[in-house]
Amino acid sequence: MTDIARAPTPQPIDLLLSARWVVPVEPAEEVLEHHAVAVDAGLIVEVLPAAVADAKYAPRERVRLPDHALLPGFVNAHTHNPMILLRGLADDLPLMTWLREHVWPVEARVMGPGFVRDGVELAIAGMLRGGTTCCSENYFFPDVQAQVYRQHGFRALVGLPIVEFPSAWAQTRDEYFDRALEVHDRYRGDALVSTSFAPHAPYTVADAAFERIRTLADQLDLPVHLHLMETAQEVEDSKREHGVRPLQRLQKLGLVNDRLIAVHMTQVTDSEIATCAEAGVSVVHCPESNLKLASGFCPAEKIRRAGVNLALGTDGCASNNDLDMFGELRTAALLAKGVAGDASAFAAAFALQAATLNGARALGLGERIGSITAGKRADLAAVNLDAVETRPLYNVISQLVYAASRRQVSDVWIDGKRKLAAGELVDFDLAGVLDKAHRWRDRIAGTRCTPMS
Amino acid sequence: MTDIARAPTPQPIDLLLSARWVVPVEPAEEVLEHHAVAVDAGLIVEVLPAAVADAKYAPRERVRLPDHALLPGFVNAHTHNPMILLRGLADDLPLMTWLREHVWPVEARVMGPGFVRDGVELAIAGMLRGGTTCCSENYFFPDVQAQVYRQHGFRALVGLPIVEFPSAWAQTRDEYFDRALEVHDRYRGDALVSTSFAPHAPYTVADAAFERIRTLADQLDLPVHLHLMETAQEVEDSKREHGVRPLQRLQKLGLVNDRLIAVHMTQVTDSEIATCAEAGVSVVHCPESNLKLASGFCPAEKIRRAGVNLALGTDGCASNNDLDMFGELRTAALLAKGVAGDASAFAAAFALQAATLNGARALGLGERIGSITAGKRADLAAVNLDAVETRPLYNVISQLVYAASRRQVSDVWIDGKRKLAAGELVDFDLAGVLDKAHRWRDRIAGTRCTPMS
Numbered sequence: 001m002t003d004i005a006r007a008p009t010p011q012p013i014d015l016l017l018s019a020r021w022v023v024p025v026e027p028a029e030e031v032l033e034h035h036a037v038a039v040d041a042g043l044i045v046e047v048l049p050a051a052v053a054d055a056k057y058a059p060r061e062r063v064r065l066p067d068h069a070l071l072p073g074f075v076n077a078h079t080h081n082p083m084i085l086l087r088g089l090a091d092d093l094p095l096m097t098w099l100r101e102h103v104w105p106v107e108a109r110v111m112g113p114g115f116v117r118d119g120v121e122l123a124i125a126g127m128l129r130g131g132t133t134c135c136s137e138n139y140f141f142p143d144v145q146a147q148v149y150r151q152h153g154f155r156a157l158v159g160l161p162i163v164e165f166p167s168a169w170a171q172t173r174d175e176y177f178d179r180a181l182e183v184h185d186r187y188r189g190d191a192l193v194s195t196s197f198a199p200h201a202p203y204t205v206a207d208a209a210f211e212r213i214r215t216l217a218d219q220l221d222l223p224v225h226l227h228l229m230e231t232a233q234e235v236e237d238s239k240r241e242h243g244v245r246p247l248q249r250l251q252k253l254g255l256v257n258d259r260l261i262a263v264h265m266t267q268v269t270d271s272e273i274a275t276c277a278e279a280g281v282s283v284v285h286c287p288e289s290n291l292k293l294a295s296g297f298c299p300a301e302k303i304r305r306a307g308v309n310l311a312l313g314t315d316g317c318a319s320n321n322d323l324d325m326f327g328e329l330r331t332a333a334l335l336a337k338g339v340a341g342d343a344s345a346f347a348a349a350f351a352l353q354a355a356t357l358n359g360a361r362a363l364g365l366g367e368r369i370g371s372i373t374a375g376k377r378a379d380l381a382a383v384n385l386d387a388v389e390t391r392p393l394y395n396v397i398s399q400l401v402y403a404a405s406r407r408q409v410s411d412v413w414i415d416g417k418r419k420l421a422a423g424e425l426v427d428f429d430l431a432g433v434l435d436k437a438h439r440w441r442d443r444i445a446g447t448r449c450t451p452m453s
Numbered sequence: 454m455t456d457i458a459r460a461p462t463p464q465p466i467d468l469l470l471s472a473r474w475v476v477p478v479e480p481a482e483e484v485l486e487h488h489a490v491a492v493d494a495g496l497i498v499e500v501l502p503a504a505v506a507d508a509k510y511a512p513r514e515r516v517r518l519p520d521h522a523l524l525p526g527f528v529n530a531h532t533h534n535p536m537i538l539l540r541g542l543a544d545d546l547p548l549m550t551w552l553r554e555h556v557w558p559v560e561a562r563v564m565g566p567g568f569v570r571d572g573v574e575l576a577i578a579g580m581l582r583g584g585t586t587c588c589s590e591n592y593f594f595p596d597v598q599a600q601v602y603r604q605h606g607f608r609a610l611v612g613l614p615i616v617e618f619p620s621a622w623a624q625t626r627d628e629y630f631d632r633a634l635e636v637h638d639r640y641r642g643d644a645l646v647s648t649s650f651a652p653h654a655p656y657t658v659a660d661a662a663f664e665r666i667r668t669l670a671d672q673l674d675l676p677v678h679l680h681l682m683e684t685a686q687e688v689e690d691s692k693r694e695h696g697v698r699p700l701q702r703l704q705k706l707g708l709v710n711d712r713l714i715a716v717h718m719t720q721v722t723d724s725e726i727a728t729c730a731e732a733g734v735s736v737v738h739c740p741e742s743n744l745k746l747a748s749g750f751c752p753a754e755k756i757r758r759a760g761v762n763l764a765l766g767t768d769g770c771a772s773n774n775d776l777d778m779f780g781e782l783r784t785a786a787l788l789a790k791g792v793a794g795d796a797s798a799f800a801a802a803f804a805l806q807a808a809t810l811n812g813a814r815a816l817g818l819g820e821r822i823g824s825i826t827a828g829k830r831a832d833l834a835a836v837n838l839d840a841v842e843t844r845p846l847y848n849v850i851s852q853l854v855y856a857a858s859r860r861q862v863s864d865v866w867i868d869g870k871r872k873l874a875a876g877e878l879v880d881f882d883l884a885g886v887l888d889k890a891h892r893w894r895d896r897i898a899g900t901r902c903t904p905m906s
C-alpha cells in the first residue's frame with residue numbers, strides 16, 4: 001500500500017456559524033466575506049473562511065447565515081433598565097419637572113424588588129431583539145438585577161448605587177456601602193455578571209462617599225460608573241458649591257483614572273478632554289437622552305479624536321424611550337457630524353466600534369468581549385441585510401449604521417448560547433413578561449387600561 | 454299592528470376599519486379609543502365609535518385592528534427617490550467631495566428613464582412598509598416618476614425640475630420648461646399625481662428662470678419646491694453674487710408666498726422666519742440629512758412657534774440613508790429640543806402633525822389628505838403597538854413618536870385601496886424590484902457582487 005495524503009480528522013466543536021459577512025470590529029472597517037466563526041465552550045475559537053471551516057471543524061450545531069452580517073453583540077454602556085416600566089409616562093417636559101413631578105413620585109410608590117425584576121426582564125427581551133448582549137446597569141436593587149441577568153444568561157455590569165438620600169434599597173450612606181459590598185461578594189468571579197460602583201452624580205454624592213469609593217474600587221478592582229457634567233447647571237452648581245468644575249473635584253478625590261466611566265459629558269471642555277485621554281477615562285455618550293432632555297451637545301468627535309475611549313449608551317427608557325443600539329449609534333454618527341460641522345466626522349466604522357468594542361473596554365471587559373476575535377467570549381448578533389430597507393448594498397458597514405434597523409436582528413448568542421433564533425426569543429416567557437409590564441402600567445397609571453385585544 | 458322602532462337599514466360602504474386607537478392628528482393630541490373609520494369610494498365618510506359603526510354601516514370589507522393605532526399616512530415632503538439606488542454608495546464625506554467625486558459622476562453614467570423607474574419602485578416598497586402614503590419628489594424624469602407612482606396607486610407631488618445645466622432629461626433652459634409643461638399637462642386633474650415646479654436651488658437657477666417659474670406657477674396654480682439656505686456657504690455665495698441673502702433674492706423675484714415649499718432652511722434668521730410666517734411659506738425640515746451632511750441646524754422650534762407650516766422630509770436615500778418617516782419625526786422631535794435648549798420643545802403630537810397634516814398642507818393637499826377627517830381621501834396607516842418595544846403603554850402618541858419603529862406598520866391604504874396587508878405589500882412584484890436594484894448595484898459599483906444567498 002502506498003501512503004496517501006489524509007485530511008486531518010475534523011475537530012469537534014460546539015457551534016459553527018457561517019455568515020455572508022463577518023464584521024469583527026477589530027480591526028476597524030474589516031468585512032470578511034463568506035467567513036465562519038468557530039465556537040466552543042462559549043469561546044470564539046477561530047474566524048476563518050467558511051469553506052476552510054467546513055473541512056476543519058465537526059460542529060455539534062451549525063448555523064448558516066446566508067444573507068446576514070455577523071457582528072459582536074452591542075454593549076449598551078449606560079442604562080437604567082427597570083425604568084422601562086415608565087416608558088412614555090411623561091415626555092416633552094423640562095428635566096426638573098419630569099423628575100420631581102413624574103419620575104420620583106412614581107418611583108417612591110413602586111420601586112422595590114418586584115419592579116426591578118419585572119423591568120429588567122422586559123428590558124432583556126428588548127435588548128436581545130435589538131442585538132444587545134451586554135449592558136452597564138445603574139439602578140437600585142442591584143442584587144435583583146444581577147439575579148435576573150444571570151438567570152437569563154445576559155451579560156451585565158451591575159452598578160452598586162451610592163447616593164446621599166434614602167431609598168427602598170438603603171437608608172444611610174453606610175447601608176449603601178454595606179449592601180454594595182454584599183452584592184459584589186456574591187457575584188465575584190461570575191461568568192456573566194460583574195459589578196461596578198455607581199455613585200449617582202457629583203451633585204448627589206458627598207466627598208466622603210467618593211473617597212470611600214476610590215479606596216474600595218482600587219482594592220476590589222472595580223469600575224466607577226458616574227453621570228458627569230450632564231448639564232450646564234451641574235457645572236455651575238459645582239463651581240458655586242465646591243469652587244471647581246465637577247471633573248476637577250473628582251481629580252482632587254483621585255477618581256479620574258482608567259476605572260472611571262464618565263456618562264454624558266455634554267459640558268466637557270477641550271482641556272478636560274485632554275485630561276480624560278491622559279488618565280484613560282472612558283466616556284459614555286448618550287446622544288438621544290441628551291437631545292430629549294435638552295442637556296447639551298457632547299463633543300463626541302473631539303473626544304474620539306483625542307483618543308479617549310468613547311462608548312455609547314441609550315440611558316433609561318424613561319428618557320429615550322427605547323433600548324435600541326442601532327438607533328443610538330446612528331444618532332451618534334449623525335449628531336457628531338452636525339456638532340463638529342464636518343460630514344466626515346464619526347464615520348460608520350467608528351460608530352460600530354463605539355457600540356461594541358469601546359463599550360466593552362469602558363466596562364473593563366475589553367479582553368473578553370466587544371469584537372469577533374479568537375479567545376473572546378462568543379457574544380454575537382446576526383443582522384439579516386436581505387430587506388427592502390437595506391437594498392441595494394454597496395458597503396456593509398454603512399448599511400448597518402445608516403440604513404438597518406433593530407428589527408433586522410435575527411439571531412443572538414451570549415457566551416456561545418443562543419438567545420434569539422430567527423427573531424424569536426429562546427427559552428423566554430415573553431407573554432408572562434408582557435403581562436407583568438401591563439400590570440405595572442395599570443398600577444402606575446392608577447387606572448384600569450382595557451386589554452389591548 | 455303597532456308601530457315599532459326600527460333600526461335604520463345599515464348603509465353599504467366599501468370599507469370599515471375598527472381600531473384600538475384612532476389618531477386623527479386633527480385636532481392635535483386627540484386619541485380616540487375603539488373607534489372606526491368608514492370609507493367609501495376612497496373617501497373617509499365618518500369617524501365614529503366602533504360599536505356605533507357596526508350598527509350603522511354594512512361594509513363590503515371590514516378590517517379589525519385590535520392592537521393598532523390608525524394614523525393618517527405619512528407625507529414625506531422632500532425626497533429624491535431614484536437616488537435610493539445609490540444608498541450607501543459613499544458616506545462620511547464632505548458635501549462637495551460626495552457630490553463631485555461620487556454622486557454626480559455616477560448619475561452622469563446611469564441616470565435615465567430606467568434608473569428613475571427602478572429607483573422609484575424600490576422607494577415605493579420602502580415607503581409603504583414604513584407607513585408613508587405620499588411624497589414630494591424632486592429629480593429628473595418626472596414623466597417616468599409620475600407614471601410609476603400612478604401605476605402603483607401611490608400619491609405624489611412630482612417636481613418639474615428646472616436647473617441651469619444640461620442633463621439626460623433636458624439640455625437647455627427652454628427645454629426644461631417645455632418638458633415641465635408637458636408633464637404638467639399630462640397629469641392635470643389626476644387623482645393621485647400632481648406636479649410642482651422644482652427649481653433646484655438659488656445657486657443653480659438664474660433670475661430669468663425664477664421669473665418664468667413665478668409667472669407659470671401663478672397661472673397654473675402650482676407649488677414651488679426649492680432647496681433653500683441649506684448651508685452657510687450658500688448664504689455667503691448669494692451675498693457675494695447677488696448682494697442679498699437667498700430669501701431676499703426670492704422676495705424680489707416674487708416667489709416668497711404661500712406656494713413656496715422651502716426645504717432645509719438651516720440658516721434662516723429670526724426675521725426671515727417672521728417673513729415666512731407672514732407670507733405663508735411652508736418649510737420642510739430634513740433633520741437627518743442636515744446632520745449627515747453637516748449642513749447646520751434648522752431652528753425647527755422657532756419656526757413652529759412663529760406659526761410657519763413646518764413639514765418633514767427624509768431627503769434622498771443617498772444622504773440619509775433611508776425613507777423612514779418614523780425615524781425622521783423622532784429625530785426631528787429630539788433634535789429640536791437640543792437646538793432649542795428646551796425639553797418641552799417640539800412635543801410628540803406636533804412631530805406627528807409635521808409628518809402628516811403639515812406635509813399635506815405644504816404640498817397644497819391639506820384639504821384632501823393629512824388627517825383622519827370626514828371628507829378627506831382615505832390615506833391611512835395602521836401601527837401594531839402590541840410589541841415588546843412599545844410596552845408598557847401610557848400614551849399612544851408618545852409611543853408612536855419615541856418608541857415605535859417603521860417595522861410595526863402593518864397595514865396601509867391609499868385613496869381607500871389597501872397597499873400593505875399584515876406587513877406584506879399588496880399586488881407588488883417585490884422580488885422583481887429587488888432584483889433590478891441588485892443589477893443597478895452591480896452596474897454602478899462596476900463589479901459583480903456574488904448573490905446574497
